[in-house]
Amino acid sequence: xxxxxxxxxxxxxxxxxxxxxxxxxxxxxxxxxxxxxxAEVLRDLLGNLAHAMGQPPGVSWGRYRAExxxxxxxxxxxxxxxxxxxxxxxxxxxxxxxxLVAVWGGREISKRGDPIGPDxxxxxxxxxxxxxxxxxERLDLLEDLEVLRNLDGLASEHQS
Amino acid sequence: xxxxxEALCERVARRDEAAFELxxxxxxxxxxxxxxxxxRNAEDARDVSQEAFIRLYETAGTFRGRSKFSTWFYRILVxxxxxxxxxxxxxxxxxxxxxxxxxxxxLDRQPAPVNDPVDKLSREATLKALGSAIDxxxxxxxxxxxxxxxxxxxxxDIARVLKCSEATVRxxxxxxxxxxxxxxxxx
Ligand SMILES: [Zn+2]
Numbered sequence: 486x487x488x489x490x491x492x493x494x495x496x497x498x499x500x501x502x503x504x505x506x507x508x509x510x511x512x513x514x515x516x517x518x519x520x521x522x523x524a525e526v527l528r529d530l531l532g533n534l535a536h537a538m539g540q541p542p543g544v545s546w547g548r549y550r551a552e553x554x555x556x557x558x559x560x561x562x563x564x565x566x567x568x569x570x571x572x573x574x575x576x577x578x579x580x581x582x583x584x585l586v587a588v589w590g591g592r593e594i595s596k597r598g599d600p601i602g603p604d605x606x607x608x609x610x611x612x613x614x615x616x617x618x619x620x621x622e623r624l625d626l627l628e629d630l631e632v633l634r635n636l637d638g639l640a641s642e643h644q645s
Numbered sequence: 646x647x648x649x650x651e652a653l654c655e656r657v658a659r660r661d662e663a664a665f666e667l668x669x670x671x672x673x674x675x676x677x678x679x680x681x682x683x684x685r686n687a688e689d690a691r692d693v694s695q696e697a698f699i700r701l702y703e704t705a706g707t708f709r710g711r712s713k714f715s716t717w718f719y720r721i722l723v724x725x726x727x728x729x730x731x732x733x734x735x736x737x738x739x740x741x742x743x744x745x746x747x748x749x750x751x752l753d754r755q756p757a758p759v760n761d762p763v764d765k766l767s768r769e770a771t772l773k774a775l776g777s778a779i780d781x782x783x784x785x786x787x788x789x790x791x792x793x794x795x796x797x798x799x800x801x802d803i804a805r806v807l808k809c810s811e812a813t814v815r816x817x818x819x820x821x822x823x824x825x826x827x828x829x830x831x832x
Contacts, residue, residue, distance in 0.1 A: 491815060492799045519819060526822040529775070529829060530794045537776040541681035541690060546673060553669065553695045560699055 487513055489520050498528050650714035657705035669698050672715075675796075676722055682791050683726040685780060693729050697722040716802045723788050723806050730784045771829060778828035786821035789814055 490510045496502050497510040514521045530537075648656075648664075650671065656664035676697055681690035700721050708717050779787060785807060792798040792806060800818075804811045 489815070491818075492801075495793070495797065522826060523819060523822045526826045526829070527794065530790070530825070533772055533775065534779075534794050537772045538682055538779060539776060541678055542687040544677060544687075544691065549673060549677075549691065549695070550669065552691075553698055556695055557699055557702060560703070 489517065494520065494524050494527055495531065498524065498531055651710055654705050654708045654714050657702060665702055668701070672718060679791060679796065680722060680726050682795065683723065683784065683788055684729060689729060693725050694722065697725050712802065712805055716805050719792070720806045727784050727788065774828050775825060778825050782821050782824060786817045789817040790821045793818060
């Protein structure tokens with residue numbers, strides 16, 4: 486059987502296909518029950534989808550754009566804050582944490598599911614950054630905005 | 646001549662605010678409607694579509710022009726919607742409340758009274774049943790149907806938006822359409 490005419494079904498139903506293509510799709514529908522079924526439902530959907538789904542509640546586009554622009558400004562400020570030079574103390578502690586996580590990660594692979602050892606808890610308390618264990622465990626996702634934002638927050642608390 | 650979406654996106658990458666404004670005005674209604682069709686909640690649709698524009702602004706430089714701008718942008722938008730759905734679902738499991746999403750749908754779609762004359766109301770009732778059946782589709786299936794029928798997208802582009810193969814899109818669509826057919830036939 487020829488290739489299923491996925492992309493041609495809707496143009497076919499709308500009568501937009503040139504005669505030769507139209508003929509090809511019609512022949513396919515006669516011999517392919519799957520496409521025939523799809524075409525029947527698509528025919529119903531084409532005229533009725535908007536009606537069946539209803540219309541979304543109206544939006545004041547002026548307000549929508551004003552909100553968008555506020556959100557974008559907020560995001561820019563956040564990015565500016567994140568890109569400021571990192572204080573030496575924070576860089577050092579972050580490097581320390583990364584090292585710890587690397588070592589820790591290695592151990593995790595060898596004995597997955599072990600509870601945290603007491604020495605690790607002590608080191609964690611030393612850093613004061615490990616209180617949110619999930620954040621630290623996910624440091625491999627350093628590019629993730631949420632994690633970075635979290636670290637920034639923790640760092641400013643740490644400094645004050 | 647109006648600049649093409651793709652050219653505007655290149656300008657957004659160079660932080661051209663006017664180009665961004667123009668792209669937003671071209672896509673805001675479509676983006677909101679598509680997000681609403683997937684999420685079925687106006688406030689979420691507003692938030693998620695706005696977030697999609699912010700991502701567009703932030704990542705315009707990664708648009709390489711290998712696909713149409715609309716495909717690239719819908720990929721951002723639809724995936725934000727699907728992520729939102731996923732998080733929302735997780736949260737609902739957590740608080741054990743799974744009726745929230747349906748509330749609007751049920752209010753919107755009062756069932757037709759049983760003893761109404763068939764002729765006039767049967768079409769209306771069928772449409773309502775169809776609408777509810779679309780709401781009940783798995784999110785990716787629903788997205789595939791909407792992209793195909795509402796946004797007129799080819800399988801190849803839907804595959805790029807949903808980050809899967811064309812064969813998978815075909816499966817999503819076929820299953821969704823089979824489910825919808827059963828609903829309509831039951832009427
Ligand atoms: Zn076929």
